[in-house]
Amino acid sequence: MTEIRDVSVTVNGEVRTGRAEPRMLLADFLRDELRLTGTHVGCEHGVCGACTVIIDGEAARSCLMFAIQADGAKINTIEGLATDGEMHALQKLFSEHRALQCGFCTPGVLMTAMDLVHSRDSLTADEIRNGMSAALCRCTGYEGIVNAVTKYANQIHGEGPADG
Amino acid sequence: MKPAPFSHLAPTSVPEAVKMLGEHAPGARVLAGGQSLVPMMNFRLARPTVLVDLNRVADLAYIRDDGDHLAIGAMTRERTIENSDLVRQACPLLHDATLNIAHLPIRTRGTIGGSIANADPAAEYPATMLALDATLVAQSVRGERRIAAAEFFDGVLSTTLEPDEILTEIVVPKPPAGSGAAFVEISRRLGDFALAGVAAQITFDGNTVTDVRLAACGVGAGPVRLTNAEAAIRDNGLTEDALARAASAASAEVDPDGDVHATAAYRRKLAGVMTRRALVKVAERAGVSL
Numbered sequence: 001m002t003e004i005r006d007v008s009v010t011v012n013g014e015v016r017t018g019r020a021e022p023r024m025l026l027a028d029f030l031r032d033e034l035r036l037t038g039t040h041v042g043c044e045h046g047v048c049g050a051c052t053v054i055i056d057g058e059a060a061r062s063c064l065m066f067a068i069q070a071d072g073a074k075i076n077t078i079e080g081l082a083t084d085g086e087m088h089a090l091q092k093l094f095s096e097h098r099a100l101q102c103g104f105c106t107p108g109v110l111m112t113a114m115d116l117v118h119s120r121d122s123l124t125a126d127e128i129r130n131g132m133s134a135a136l137c138r139c140t141g142y143e144g145i146v147n148a149v150t151k152y153a154n155q156i157h158g159e160g161p162a163d164g
Numbered sequence: 165m166k167p168a169p170f171s172h173l174a175p176t177s178v179p180e181a182v183k184m185l186g187e188h189a190p191g192a193r194v195l196a197g198g199q200s201l202v203p204m205m206n207f208r209l210a211r212p213t214v215l216v217d218l219n220r221v222a223d224l225a226y227i228r229d230d231g232d233h234l235a236i237g238a239m240t241r242e243r244t245i246e247n248s249d250l251v252r253q254a255c256p257l258l259h260d261a262t263l264n265i266a267h268l269p270i271r272t273r274g275t276i277g278g279s280i281a282n283a284d285p286a287a288e289y290p291a292t293m294l295a296l297d298a299t300l301v302a303q304s305v306r307g308e309r310r311i312a313a314a315e316f317f318d319g320v321l322s323t324t325l326e327p328d329e330i331l332t333e334i335v336v337p338k339p340p341a342g343s344g345a346a347f348v349e350i351s352r353r354l355g356d357f358a359l360a361g362v363a364a365q366i367t368f369d370g371n372t373v374t375d376v377r378l379a380a381c382g383v384g385a386g387p388v389r390l391t392n393a394e395a396a397i398r399d400n401g402l403t404e405d406a407l408a409r410a411a412s413a414a415s416a417e418v419d420p421d422g423d424v425h426a427t428a429a430y431r432r433k434l435a436g437v438m439t440r441r442a443l444v445k446v447a448e449r450a451g452v453s454l
Contacts, residue, residue, distance in 0.1 A: 003171070022172035022215070025206070044165065045203035052269050058243065059269040064202040068172055069219055112269060119268075133354045134267030 007071045011036065012080030020067035027051040029067035030077060038078035038107050042136075049135030052108035053077050059115030059134075078107035081114075090114065090152045097148040101139030109135040113149045123153045167205035171214045178223060178303060181216055182330055186305040188214040189327040195219070196239060196278025199270050216330075224277070224332060227251060234258075236334045238277025246271060254338045256449075257345035257365050261292040264347055267355040280316075281331045283323050283386060286357040288347065290317055291387035293334070294379035295345075295363035301333035302326075310335075317386040342368045344450030348441045349381070350434055352425060358382040359426045360434035362390070362414070364442040366397070371452050373401050378410075378442070383420040383435045392417045393439050402447050404454050410443060411436035 008017045011034060018033030025044075030036045030053070042050035044063045051062040054076035081088040087095070090110060100106045109132070116131040117123065123131070128149055129142075137145060173188075175181035185192055193212035195201060196219075204210035218224060224239035227248050234254055236245070245251050245262045252259045265271055265279070265288050279289040280300065293300070293313035300316050302309045302325055311324060318324050325331060339345065349361030360382045367375040376397045378390040392413035400406035415436035422428035447454055 021169070023167040023169055023205075025166070025202075028166075044206045046199060046266075046270060049267075049269065055272070058272040060272040061199075061269055063206070064198050064270075064273065066172070066198075066202075068174075069198075069217065115272075116268065130354055131268060134269050 005068055005071075007033075007067050009070050009072070010074045012076055018067070022066060022068055024067045025063050026053075026065040026067045026070050027062035029070070030062060030075075033067070036077055036079050040104055040107055042105070042108075047136070048105070048108070049112055050105050050108040052111045052135060054111055054115060058119070059112055076111070076114075078110060081110060089155060090117075090148070093148040093151050094144075097144045097151070099140060099144035099148040100137075105135060105137045105139075109137060109145060113145075113152065117149065117153045117156050120157075122157050125150065128153060165206055165208060167202075168208055168211045170205075170212055172217060173214060174217045174220050176220050176222070178221060178330070178332060181218060181221055182304050182328070185216045185330060186328045188216070192216055194281070194330055196281070197241065197274040198278075199266070199274040200278065200282045200284060218277075218330070229254065230335075232338055234336045234338065236276055236336065238281075238331045238333060239275050240277075242271035242274045242276065242279070243268065245276060255296070255336055255345075257292060257296060257339070257347060257363060258336060260345060261288040261347040261363060264288050264349050264358070264361065270355075276334055277331045280334065281323060281325060283317050283319075283321050284357075285320055285384060285386055286359075286361075286382040288349070288358070288361060288363075288381060291361065291379040291381040292347065292363045294387050294389050295365045295377045296336050296339075297377065298337070299335040300331055301335060302329040303332045304329040314389070319385045322386075339365060340367055342450075344368065344446040344452070346442045346445035346449065348438050348445060350438060357425075360420075360431055360438045362435070362438040362442040364439075364446050366402070366443075366446050366450070368450055368452060371401070373397055378414070378439060380414065380418060380435055380438070383418040383431050388418055390414045390417060390435075390439060397443065402443060402452055402454060407440050407443050407454065411440040414439035 040050040042048035112135040192214035195215045195217040224237040226237040228235040349358035365377045393410040396409035418435045420431035
């Protein structure tokens with residue numbers, strides 16, 4: 001019943017292996033096994049979006065997937081956004097637009113925004129609001145988030161096709 | 165909370181999957197996209213002893229053009245359907261309904277087969293299947309069974325699938341030329357469960373309505389075919405008067421329960437409002453003046 005298995009995933013470009021029994025959620029695997037605690041666990045039923053990560057190029061809730069299902073998958077988490085200590089363009093915009101306060105939801109908000117912007121060639125203002133409604137924030141009132149994501153979308157889409 | 169322990173089986177083919185389910189039914193559950201079952205397991209509202217996980221069955225993810233119908237593999241992701249030009253062109257109602265399902269990160273994992281087999285009364289796809297007169301294909305070790313959508317849904321989170329059967333394919337007839345379609349719903353927040361939603365599929369000959377199918381979600385124990393509302397449109401065409409009659413008929417023929425999100429009376433009212441909005445949208449898209 002509690003057979004524990006090896007699970008290997010490529011997280012932020014690095015192959016990582018951990019152990020998981022079937023019921024271990026991917027979110028808990030990332031946090032407790034791989035010690036990547038940037039991914040946060042909020043509601044555990046897919047509503048809040050705090051645990052959102054990019055799995056094989058598409059944003060998904062890591063609380064609604066078992067770790068063993070991710071064996072062999074490519075995963076991008078918040079830890080992979082900054083490079084060499086330099087914040088990602090989206091993170092800088094979040095800072096400039098005060099798009100976070102307590103920061104608990106921010107990892108999921110950022111990964112949601114990355115998928116939203118990079119999976120499309122263009123986005124309307126409505127599409128940005130609708131898309132970002134996938135991630136709940138209890139501090140900011142969303143204006144800063146929408147402004148930051150809008151600026152980022154303009155940077156990416158204004159300079160040609162999305163690169164992600 | 166966290167799920168109770170279970171055994172995880174990961175077949176890579178349909179024959180393997182139905183064999184595993186046959187051996188472990190009825191304590192086993194089929195795991196598709198997991199966007200409904202995993203939350204229920206996290207809250208321990210569901211405690212399957214065995215999960216037969218279809219996510220490694222590559223043969224169940226496809227959208228095939230079969231001439232007069234589309235054949236869609238049960239493990240096709242909602243996000244794939246949303247992005248499919250074939251679906252958008254051949255079956256706009258299915259595309260429209262998909263855009264109303266939860267949020268993009270949920271549609272990344274959620275599957276058409278999972279949504280239909282889960283049969284949540286508020287879900288978009290079950291009502292859409294009724295409006296499209298779809299056929300649902302089930303497989304078990306005993307063979308294949310084809311089930312009309314009208315015979316498939318059987319109350320809250322319940323279908324006529326046997327415990328050892330897996331929903332493998334969704335067969336959607338392509339609406340004829342001169343058709344119009346719309347899916348509309350209302351929820352407290354975008355992406356939440358619908359308080360009420362209506363799928364409308366109408367065929368025109370010029371401005372004359374030759375066929376109409378309407379189905380609602382969120383206003384009963386399962387998807388509801390709105391036959392009286394359909395009759396109002398079939399008898400009178402898409403006129404302002406007929407829309408009002410159809411809306412009244414829809415409100416009268418649904419039997420919603422109230423809950424913390426909306427009272428029964430409000431949901432009943434919304435069934436009519438959504439019916440009207442869906443019909444107006446169909447008329448706009450088909451270029452038919454009311």
